[in-house]
Amino acid sequence: MKMIKISMLALALSLMSFSAIAPIQSMTSETETNIVLETASTIVWKAETIDVGQIPQGTPKAIVYEFKNTGKTAVVITNVQGSCGCTATDYTKEPILPGKSAKVTATYNAANKGGFTKTVTVTTSAETTPKVLTLKGTVI
Secondary structure: OHHHHHHHHHHHHHHHHHHHHHHHHHOOOHHHHHHHHHOOOOEEEOOOEEEEEEEOOOOOEEEEEEEEEOOOOOEOEEEEEEOOOOEEEEEOOOOEOOOOEEEEEEEEOOOOOEEEEEEEEEEEOOOOOOEEEEEEEEEO
């Protein structure tokens, strides 16, 4: 019985120590808040999903995604990856200055008939998580 009481006391003390840490971590200074706001996404995409409608079989189709840098620092596209080998990609290699626009091009190889939905994942210096763009349509 004495062992159970000691175990319960140890458990209670350890839980209280974790709850005491939370208020300390939630306190932020004004400077830290400003840093978080300034590093928020500075890219505004014209469209994140593009429906190309019907396209003829055997004819590659280029889809252009445009975006604007609305931040205060230059943005660099670090990687662009299609979801399959049937989608080739190209993108602006130079830093995109504040207020300027750039583009990512995905070229879909329309080899097989039927509906399709593909994605293009874009990694930039402005966002912590990659942006997933979607292209869809029907090959006739």
